[in-house]
Amino acid sequence: MSHHSPIFETDKQHSAPTTSSVFNYPNADVVVQSYDGVLFRVHKVILSLASPVFADMFALGKRSDVQIDTLPVVPAMEDFETAPVVEAILRFCYPVNGAKLEAVADLYPVLKAAKKYMIEEALKSLRPSLVEMSTREPLQAFVYAASLRFDVETRATAKNSLRVPLPSAADEAELDLISGRTYQRLLKFRLQSIDRVHNLFRDDSWIDRRSFFQGCLDCCAQVVDQDGAKDVQWVAGWWREYMRLAELALEKSVTGEAVLDQDILLPPTLMAASCGQCKNRAITTLRRFSKVLADQVDSVIYEEAAKATFF
Protein backbone atom coordinates (compact mmCIF):
# COMPACT_ATOMS: atom_id res chain seq x y z
CA MET A 1 0.00 0.00 0.00
CA SER A 2 1.47 3.35 -0.96
CA HIS A 3 -1.38 5.79 -0.75
CA HIS A 4 -0.54 9.36 -0.08
CA SER A 5 -1.63 10.71 3.21
CA PRO A 6 -5.08 12.24 2.91
CA ILE A 7 -4.09 15.13 5.14
CA PHE A 8 -2.70 17.09 2.20
CA GLU A 9 -6.11 17.12 0.62
CA THR A 10 -7.60 18.10 3.95
CA ASP A 11 -5.05 20.93 4.11
CA LYS A 12 -6.23 22.23 0.81
CA GLN A 13 -9.71 22.33 2.23
CA HIS A 14 -8.31 24.68 4.93
CA SER A 15 -9.20 22.52 7.91
CA ALA A 16 -6.41 22.85 10.41
CA PRO A 17 -4.63 19.60 11.19
CA THR A 18 -4.76 18.59 14.83
CA THR A 19 -1.60 18.31 16.85
CA SER A 20 -0.88 15.55 19.33
CA SER A 21 -1.34 16.67 22.90
CA VAL A 22 1.46 14.36 24.05
CA PHE A 23 4.12 15.07 21.44
CA ASN A 24 4.07 18.78 20.76
CA TYR A 25 7.54 19.96 21.80
CA PRO A 26 8.13 23.69 21.18
CA ASN A 27 11.76 23.04 20.24
CA ALA A 28 10.89 20.23 17.85
CA ASP A 29 12.86 20.04 14.63
CA VAL A 30 10.66 17.61 12.71
CA VAL A 31 6.95 16.88 12.37
CA VAL A 32 5.70 13.32 12.02
CA GLN A 33 2.28 13.20 10.49
CA SER A 34 0.06 10.19 11.07
CA TYR A 35 -1.89 8.69 8.16
CA ASP A 36 -5.04 10.25 9.52
CA GLY A 37 -3.42 13.64 9.70
CA VAL A 38 -2.40 14.26 13.31
CA LEU A 39 0.88 16.14 13.77
CA PHE A 40 3.59 15.08 16.21
CA ARG A 41 6.27 17.73 16.84
CA VAL A 42 9.34 15.77 17.83
CA HIS A 43 13.15 15.67 17.70
CA LYS A 44 15.26 14.07 14.98
CA VAL A 45 17.95 13.11 17.46
CA ILE A 46 15.52 11.17 19.66
CA LEU A 47 13.89 9.37 16.75
CA SER A 48 17.30 8.56 15.29
CA LEU A 49 18.42 6.96 18.53
CA ALA A 50 15.33 4.77 18.69
CA SER A 51 15.04 3.84 15.03
CA PRO A 52 17.74 3.14 12.44
CA VAL A 53 15.11 3.78 9.79
CA PHE A 54 14.56 7.32 11.04
CA ALA A 55 18.30 7.72 11.54
CA ASP A 56 18.94 6.86 7.88
CA MET A 57 16.09 9.05 6.73
CA PHE A 58 17.45 12.09 8.58
CA ALA A 59 21.09 11.31 7.73
CA LEU A 60 20.26 11.36 4.03
CA GLY A 61 19.14 14.93 4.60
CA LYS A 62 16.45 14.56 2.00
CA ARG A 63 14.55 17.76 1.69
CA SER A 64 10.99 17.36 2.80
CA ASP A 65 8.40 18.20 0.17
CA VAL A 66 6.10 19.59 2.79
CA GLN A 67 6.82 21.88 5.69
CA ILE A 68 4.74 22.99 8.61
CA ASP A 69 5.87 26.08 10.54
CA THR A 70 9.23 25.78 8.72
CA LEU A 71 9.70 22.24 10.07
CA PRO A 72 10.15 19.32 7.71
CA VAL A 73 7.24 16.86 7.70
CA VAL A 74 7.60 13.09 7.66
CA PRO A 75 4.25 11.74 6.51
CA ALA A 76 3.18 8.25 7.49
CA MET A 77 2.53 6.50 4.21
CA GLU A 78 0.58 3.42 5.23
CA ASP A 79 -3.00 3.24 6.42
CA PHE A 80 -2.20 1.41 9.67
CA GLU A 81 0.00 4.31 10.81
CA THR A 82 -2.83 6.17 12.48
CA ALA A 83 -2.47 8.71 15.29
CA PRO A 84 -2.79 6.17 18.15
CA VAL A 85 -0.18 3.96 16.47
CA VAL A 86 2.27 6.81 15.90
CA GLU A 87 1.74 7.97 19.47
CA ALA A 88 2.32 4.45 20.84
CA ILE A 89 5.52 4.16 18.82
CA LEU A 90 6.81 7.57 19.92
CA ARG A 91 6.19 6.59 23.54
CA PHE A 92 8.89 3.97 23.06
CA CYS A 93 11.31 6.58 21.72
CA TYR A 94 10.86 9.11 24.55
CA PRO A 95 11.16 8.42 28.28
CA VAL A 96 7.41 8.56 28.85
CA ASN A 97 4.89 5.94 29.93
CA GLY A 98 3.94 3.32 27.39
CA ALA A 99 0.60 3.27 25.64
CA LYS A 100 -2.12 1.10 27.14
CA LEU A 101 -2.78 -1.59 24.57
CA GLU A 102 -5.45 -3.90 25.87
CA ALA A 103 -6.76 -5.68 22.80
CA VAL A 104 -4.60 -7.70 20.49
CA ALA A 105 -6.13 -5.82 17.54
CA ASP A 106 -4.71 -2.57 18.98
CA LEU A 107 -1.33 -4.15 19.55
CA TYR A 108 -0.95 -5.43 16.00
CA PRO A 109 -0.56 -2.13 14.08
CA VAL A 110 1.86 -0.86 16.74
CA LEU A 111 3.96 -4.01 16.37
CA LYS A 112 3.80 -3.64 12.61
CA ALA A 113 5.05 -0.07 12.87
CA ALA A 114 7.73 -1.07 15.39
CA LYS A 115 8.95 -3.68 12.90
CA LYS A 116 8.84 -1.28 9.96
CA TYR A 117 10.83 1.42 11.78
CA MET A 118 12.99 -1.18 13.59
CA ILE A 119 12.30 0.24 17.04
CA GLU A 120 14.01 -2.36 19.21
CA GLU A 121 12.64 -0.99 22.47
CA ALA A 122 9.07 -1.42 21.23
CA LEU A 123 9.66 -4.89 19.79
CA LYS A 124 11.26 -6.11 23.03
CA SER A 125 8.25 -5.00 25.00
CA LEU A 126 5.41 -5.76 22.58
CA ARG A 127 6.35 -9.17 21.23
CA PRO A 128 5.88 -10.82 24.66
CA SER A 129 2.61 -8.89 25.04
CA LEU A 130 1.34 -10.54 21.87
CA VAL A 131 1.86 -13.95 23.47
CA GLU A 132 0.29 -12.84 26.76
CA MET A 133 -2.78 -11.52 24.98
CA SER A 134 -3.05 -14.70 22.94
CA THR A 135 -4.49 -16.60 25.88
CA ARG A 136 -7.62 -14.51 25.34
CA GLU A 137 -7.60 -14.11 21.56
CA PRO A 138 -5.37 -16.95 20.37
CA LEU A 139 -6.20 -17.35 16.72
CA GLN A 140 -6.17 -13.62 16.12
CA ALA A 141 -2.80 -13.41 17.84
CA PHE A 142 -1.51 -16.32 15.76
CA VAL A 143 -2.54 -14.59 12.55
CA TYR A 144 -0.78 -11.39 13.63
CA ALA A 145 2.38 -13.18 14.77
CA ALA A 146 2.55 -15.20 11.56
CA SER A 147 1.87 -12.22 9.32
CA LEU A 148 4.74 -10.37 10.99
CA ARG A 149 6.94 -13.48 10.64
CA PHE A 150 7.70 -13.60 14.36
CA ASP A 151 8.82 -17.20 14.76
CA VAL A 152 8.79 -17.56 18.56
CA GLU A 153 5.46 -15.79 18.90
CA THR A 154 3.91 -17.78 16.05
CA ARG A 155 4.71 -21.04 17.84
CA ALA A 156 3.53 -19.73 21.21
CA THR A 157 0.25 -18.41 19.84
CA ALA A 158 -0.31 -21.65 17.89
CA LYS A 159 -0.02 -23.48 21.21
CA ASN A 160 -2.53 -21.14 22.79
CA SER A 161 -4.89 -21.60 19.85
CA LEU A 162 -5.48 -25.12 21.17
CA ARG A 163 -7.35 -23.57 24.09
CA VAL A 164 -10.28 -22.75 21.84
CA PRO A 165 -12.16 -24.52 19.05
CA LEU A 166 -10.99 -23.13 15.75
CA PRO A 167 -14.13 -21.92 13.95
CA SER A 168 -15.35 -19.80 16.85
CA ALA A 169 -12.05 -17.99 17.08
CA ALA A 170 -11.47 -17.19 13.44
CA ASP A 171 -12.21 -13.88 11.85
CA GLU A 172 -12.22 -14.38 8.11
CA ALA A 173 -10.96 -10.91 7.30
CA GLU A 174 -7.97 -11.45 9.57
CA LEU A 175 -7.15 -14.75 7.91
CA ASP A 176 -6.32 -12.73 4.79
CA LEU A 177 -3.17 -11.62 6.60
CA ILE A 178 -1.65 -15.11 6.41
CA SER A 179 -1.11 -17.52 3.55
CA GLY A 180 -3.23 -20.60 2.98
CA ARG A 181 -0.13 -22.65 3.62
CA THR A 182 0.41 -21.10 7.05
CA TYR A 183 -3.22 -21.77 7.91
CA GLN A 184 -2.91 -25.38 6.72
CA ARG A 185 0.14 -25.80 8.90
CA LEU A 186 -1.72 -24.45 11.90
CA LEU A 187 -4.49 -26.99 11.28
CA LYS A 188 -1.94 -29.79 10.97
CA PHE A 189 -0.20 -28.72 14.17
CA ARG A 190 -3.53 -28.70 15.98
CA LEU A 191 -4.56 -32.14 14.73
CA GLN A 192 -1.22 -33.68 15.66
CA SER A 193 -1.22 -32.10 19.11
CA ILE A 194 -4.80 -33.18 19.81
CA ASP A 195 -4.02 -36.69 18.63
CA ARG A 196 -0.97 -36.99 20.86
CA VAL A 197 -2.83 -35.61 23.87
CA HIS A 198 -5.54 -38.24 23.44
CA ASN A 199 -2.86 -40.90 23.15
CA LEU A 200 -1.85 -40.06 26.72
CA PHE A 201 -5.10 -41.78 27.67
CA ARG A 202 -4.57 -44.82 25.42
CA ASP A 203 -0.94 -45.50 26.22
CA ASP A 204 -0.41 -44.63 29.87
CA SER A 205 3.18 -45.88 30.12
CA TRP A 206 4.09 -42.35 31.27
CA ILE A 207 2.31 -42.97 34.56
CA ASP A 208 4.49 -44.08 37.43
CA ARG A 209 1.84 -46.27 38.96
CA ARG A 210 3.78 -47.24 42.04
CA SER A 211 4.14 -43.70 43.23
CA PHE A 212 0.45 -42.97 42.74
CA PHE A 213 -1.57 -46.09 43.45
CA GLN A 214 -1.67 -48.67 46.09
CA GLY A 215 -4.22 -51.39 45.72
CA CYS A 216 -7.58 -50.81 47.32
CA LEU A 217 -9.77 -53.84 47.65
CA ASP A 218 -12.85 -51.75 48.33
CA CYS A 219 -13.08 -49.52 45.26
CA CYS A 220 -10.33 -50.54 42.89
CA ALA A 221 -12.50 -52.80 40.88
CA GLN A 222 -10.73 -53.06 37.61
CA VAL A 223 -7.69 -55.21 37.06
CA VAL A 224 -5.32 -53.99 34.38
CA ASP A 225 -3.18 -56.71 33.00
CA GLN A 226 0.09 -55.49 31.52
CA ASP A 227 2.56 -57.84 29.88
CA GLY A 228 1.02 -60.96 31.30
CA ALA A 229 -0.37 -61.74 34.69
CA LYS A 230 2.66 -60.74 36.80
CA ASP A 231 2.23 -56.99 36.63
CA VAL A 232 -1.32 -56.78 37.88
CA GLN A 233 -2.42 -53.25 38.77
CA TRP A 234 -5.40 -52.09 40.70
CA VAL A 235 -7.04 -48.98 39.33
CA ALA A 236 -9.43 -47.09 41.53
CA GLY A 237 -12.85 -46.09 40.25
CA TRP A 238 -12.28 -42.48 41.30
CA TRP A 239 -9.08 -42.38 39.34
CA ARG A 240 -10.81 -43.72 36.21
CA GLU A 241 -13.48 -41.08 36.71
CA TYR A 242 -10.83 -38.38 36.87
CA MET A 243 -9.23 -39.64 33.64
CA ARG A 244 -12.61 -39.75 31.91
CA LEU A 245 -13.45 -36.16 32.93
CA ALA A 246 -9.93 -34.96 32.07
CA GLU A 247 -10.13 -36.37 28.57
CA LEU A 248 -13.53 -34.74 28.07
CA ALA A 249 -12.16 -31.41 29.29
CA LEU A 250 -9.27 -31.71 26.84
CA GLU A 251 -11.71 -32.01 23.98
CA LYS A 252 -12.88 -28.49 24.72
CA SER A 253 -9.55 -26.90 25.55
CA VAL A 254 -6.22 -28.54 24.80
CA THR A 255 -3.97 -27.18 27.53
CA GLY A 256 -2.59 -28.58 30.76
CA GLU A 257 -4.69 -26.09 32.70
CA ALA A 258 -7.85 -27.87 31.56
CA VAL A 259 -7.15 -30.97 33.69
CA LEU A 260 -6.52 -28.91 36.83
CA ASP A 261 -10.01 -27.46 36.85
CA GLN A 262 -11.96 -27.84 40.10
CA ASP A 263 -15.01 -29.11 38.20
CA ILE A 264 -12.94 -32.07 37.03
CA LEU A 265 -11.18 -32.73 40.30
CA LEU A 266 -14.22 -32.57 42.55
CA PRO A 267 -16.32 -35.59 41.40
CA PRO A 268 -13.45 -38.11 41.75
CA THR A 269 -12.46 -36.51 45.06
CA LEU A 270 -15.94 -37.09 46.41
CA MET A 271 -15.88 -40.66 45.13
CA ALA A 272 -12.55 -41.33 46.83
CA ALA A 273 -13.71 -39.68 50.04
CA SER A 274 -16.43 -42.28 50.34
CA CYS A 275 -13.96 -45.17 50.30
CA GLY A 276 -12.61 -46.13 53.68
CA GLN A 277 -9.23 -47.15 52.30
CA CYS A 278 -8.71 -44.38 49.72
CA LYS A 279 -10.04 -41.30 51.48
CA ASN A 280 -6.90 -40.37 53.35
CA ARG A 281 -4.50 -40.33 50.44
CA ALA A 282 -6.80 -39.72 47.46
CA ILE A 283 -6.78 -35.92 47.62
CA THR A 284 -2.99 -35.77 47.75
CA THR A 285 -2.77 -38.36 44.99
CA LEU A 286 -5.20 -36.50 42.75
CA ARG A 287 -3.45 -33.21 43.35
CA ARG A 288 -0.06 -34.68 42.45
CA PHE A 289 -1.33 -36.79 39.59
CA SER A 290 -3.35 -33.99 37.95
CA LYS A 291 -0.19 -31.86 37.87
CA VAL A 292 1.73 -34.69 36.23
CA LEU A 293 -1.01 -35.07 33.63
CA ALA A 294 -1.09 -31.30 33.03
CA ASP A 295 2.69 -31.33 32.51
CA GLN A 296 2.38 -34.22 30.07
CA VAL A 297 -0.25 -32.37 28.06
CA ASP A 298 1.80 -29.19 28.00
CA SER A 299 5.00 -30.96 27.02
CA VAL A 300 3.30 -32.81 24.16
CA ILE A 301 2.01 -29.47 22.86
CA TYR A 302 5.42 -27.89 23.41
CA GLU A 303 7.13 -30.64 21.41
CA GLU A 304 4.65 -30.36 18.56
CA ALA A 305 5.04 -26.57 18.46
CA ALA A 306 8.83 -26.89 18.41
CA LYS A 307 8.64 -29.37 15.50
CA ALA A 308 6.17 -27.37 13.45
CA THR A 309 7.02 -25.00 10.64
CA PHE A 310 4.44 -22.35 9.99
CA PHE A 311 5.89 -20.30 7.12
Ligand SMILES: [Zn+2]
Ligand atom coordinates in the same frame (compact mmCIF):
# COMPACT_ATOMS: atom_id res chain seq x y z
ZN1 LIG B 1 -10.66 -47.27 47.59
